[in-house]
Structures are given as structure tokens and as C-alpha cells.
Amino acid sequence: MIPWVNALKAKRPTLDLRIYPDDTNREEIEFALAWNHPLGAFRKYPNLKCIASMGAGVDHILKDPDLPEAAIITRVTDQNLARDMAEFTVALVMNHVRGLSFYKRQEHKHLWKPKPYLNSSDITIGVMGIGVLGSYVATQLNILGFKVSGWARTTKEIEHIDVYVGQEELDAFLGTANILICLLPLTKETINILNKQTFRKLPEGAFIINVARGEHLVERDLIDFIDVGHLSGASLDVFREEPLPQNHPFWEHPYINITPHIASITNPATAVSQILENYDRLRNNEPLIGAVSLTKGY
Template identity: 80%
Template sequence: MSITIITQGKDLTPWVNALKERRPELDLRIYPEGTHREDVEFALAWNHPLGAFKEYPNLRCISSMGAGVDHILKDPELPEAAIITRITDPNLAKDMAEFTVALVMNHVRGLSSYKIAEQRQSWEPKRYLRTEDVTIGVMGVGVLGTYVARHLNEIGFKVNGWARTAKEIEHVEVYVGQDGLDAFLAASDILICLLPLTKETANILNKDTFRKLPEGAFVINVARGEHLVEQDLIGMIDEGHLAGASLDVFREEPLPKNHPFWEHPKINITPHIASITNPATAVSQILDNYDRLKKDEPLTGTVSLTKGY
């Protein structure tokens, strides 16, 4: 049984090396190279060319190279028989939590404003917020969101979560569904988006959502760029209702050089680096599912096509 890697614009050297180191005899192919595509039953994919999967008539599993699967599910020609899986490497959750804490503390301590003052050689001490005085709302408390919520709570923040269905997280109150959304937003001094991208969550970070946040709230998006209505964010910051935002994901990546986010003094930009899959650790799960597929055993990290995650 062969594996093919299907992606665009990604350096595959670390992935190939990690897979070959663990399984030297693996029949590994790189799209679009290779013949006898009927032998390929397992695909490892990220941002693939739409329609590429249909070129493999016997594809049984499509594994995302990361935690997200929206890049796979947007393909209108997905093989009906293929199981979709995603990476659930615990390092991804740890990395996301550490990065999110850094963004939160940057805002709470006002560090970005000091960088601007530094460039002017201006000494401008300011009051800062304390952890016990700030309530953080985490939109989406799946594997990553739950880990982030717990981590923020452990360092002293009051943390709430919002989810589609009821969940129990120690020391974190979880608001549920549309009925709980308004109360969740009204209590969020800092709003962190960690939602999966689905039809229901696309464009959820919009003007209506922002208006329900307390005045002076701060927005962090580390999920997907399509969650955010960009002009609504700029408008609400310029209006003074929002204090600012930290964004790690965008509708178009790399962010175009003429995009207004670059020049906005209250928007912090990072290049989608919050949590990056490490091939050296991720290949264990990939090869485990590869072996399970050969034995017709249940796979791990499977994705519901109806839920989108």
C-alpha cells in the first residue's frame, strides 16, 4: 500500500525524512509525480490542488498534515469512500497555549505600545491590567481550545469557553450554542477564536459579535482567517469599541503587502506560526493510521463530514 503527499508551497523535506527514518521501506510518493496511482490508498495533504484526490481511484484515507481539515473539506470532489483524519499531536496544543499566553500578556502589559514609544525614544510608563481583573473568552473548546483555556486559568485569568455542545472543563464555565453566545461575549474582555472553520462559524468575528463584547475588548484570532470579517474589525477598532487585535491567520496568506492590517497601529500581525506541526512527532500518528488502514482497524483522529471537524 502506497502513501502519497499532496500539497502546494510546502517544504516536504522534513516530512519525507521523518517518514523514511521511521519506515525506510515505505512506498512514499510526492504529487504530481508517480505512476500506478491505483496503488495509493493513503494521502497526506495540506492545501492540495482541488480535484487532486480524484486522480487516485483507490484512496481510502486522507490525513491532514495538521490539526485543521477545512483545506481538505472545501474540495467538492472528495472521494466518498475516503476517511478524513487530522493530527492530534499534543505538542500542537502546548505550542498553541504558549503562543496564546504570549499574545494575551502582550496586550495585558501593553508591550506593543512600548515598542512604538521606543521608536520615538519616548519614555511613557502606563498602567497595566492584572490577571485577576481580566476575563478571557475562548471560542471553541476542542482539544486546542480546552488546553488553552486551562493554561490561561492556571496563570490566574478567569476563563470562559463557548462550544456547540455542553462540555465540562475544570474552573472554566462553558456557554453553549446560540442561547449562550451573548452572555459569553458580554463577559469577554479578551476574545480568543479557536473554532473549527465550518459553514456555521465562517465570518463569526463580525460587527454584530464585536458589539456584544465589552467596550475596550481585545480580539485574538489563531483559528482561520475566514472566521474574521476584516473591515468589521478595522471599523470597530477605529470607532473605539475594540482596543485592538492580534491576528495569526488571514483570508489570504501571505498577507498582501498593501493590506490595511500592516499599517494599523492597533493590529498585531504574525505569519501563521501559533502552532506548527512537527513532522518528527506527527509521523507516529500517521504511520499508526497507515498500519490500522492495512489491517482494516478503526483510525484515530477521524473527522465528521457533517460537523466539519
């Protein structure tokens, strides 16, 4: 919280900034900036008009059953988040394509056994979720020479990217994805979407990358499909429980790479400009940037 406080004060020294739970006169507060707030906390603010997420995700807000009905929910749409996510995802893709994790396992055994690597021109990467982050990631991978397809809830037009739409086109999308990247928002429709039914429809040897939310993945199904050889492995940056428990089977699995939810982290210094602009827009009764549809969940 301190970096956000410092960034807001640096950008606007005169801002009337109050910090939970030590804030007072809560009936005066109309705009809240939050991340993983205590559930039910917003009931204490009778005149709240906007709840702004500190990041691109809003599931941590929407899971609260006691949200004020009149409050608009917003998310950060900082371009730096898209760049950072693309860089990280490209790194995971190239790690798989060039077999770097394979050689790390060889290194631990003092083995010198080269093997052929995959060629980008022979690989189709499927990106689940073609929003701000997903479309940028897909475009950057395409620039590197990969054939890239996307899957979205509604029709999207992205140059050089084949976008499949809706449940009726999901099987066709999965059928060509040698690498499947999950960048979906977490909603009631997408929870547990990375499951055995999904994995079964992927080509044999497909690789999974999850940089969205841990609740997208059915963990046992992933392990089972890797162990039988249908999936070649996975790189996971998000988990159902974070930090990942010390006794979790992912830690010891040789074909699962783990990173501690660091793919793309909001930088308060760059994000506060949008937060403050939305604060001004709210006071001027203007449309807010990054407003979330409560029916869609994103």
C-alpha cells in the same frame, strides 16, 4: 514536503512512499497525506480510503468538491501542537495585558510615559472553540490566574472553565470576554463569525486574538470597531490571503499586531507516528485516530 518524506523514511524505511505528481499506479494507493492539495487531485486515486491532513486543520481538504465519498478524513492530534498554541497564545495575552505593544509605539516616538497595566484577576478571557487546542489553551490561561470561559457547539466539562454551549448562549459568553480568542474550526457555521454583530456584544475595550483561520474574521468590521474605540486592538496570526498583501491596511494600523501564521506548526518528526499508526489501522480495518465528521467539518 521534504521534511515529511525524511521523517516517514526515518521512522519506517520500508514504507512504500510515492510523491505527487510523480507517483505511478495510482489505483494501488489507499492512503494520502496532504496539505493544500490541488483541488480535484484525489479523483485520480480510485481506491483512496483515507486522506490525512498534515495539521490540525482540515478545511483545506474539505473545500475540495471532488473528494472520494469512501475516504475517511483525519487530522493530526499531536500534543506538541496544543503546547505550542498555548505558549503562543499566552504570549499574545500577556503582550496585551502588560501593554508591550503600547510601549513599542512609545519607543518609536522616544516617549517615556508609564501607564497602569491590567491585572489578570480582573480579566475574563473567552475562548471560542473548546476542542483539543482550545481546552488546553483555556486551562493554561486559567493556571496563570485568568478567569476563563469557553464557547462550544456541544457541552464540555473542563475544570475551572465555564463553558457556554450553542448559539443560545453565545451572547452571554461574549458579554463577559475582555479578551476574545478564536480557536474555532472553519465551517459554514463559523465563517465570518468575528463580525460587527459579535464585536458589538463584547465589553468596551475588548481585545481580539485570532489564531484559527483568516476566514473567521470580517476584516473591515475589525478595523471599524477599533477605530471607534469599542475594541482596544487585535493580534492576528491568520489571514484571508497569506502572505498578507503589502497594501493591506492591517500593516499600518497601530492597534493591530501581525504574525505570519506561526502560532503552532506541525512537527513532522513527532506527527509521523500518528500518521503511520493510522496507516496500519486502515490496513487492519481498525478505527482511525483523529477522524473528522464531514457533517460537523472537524
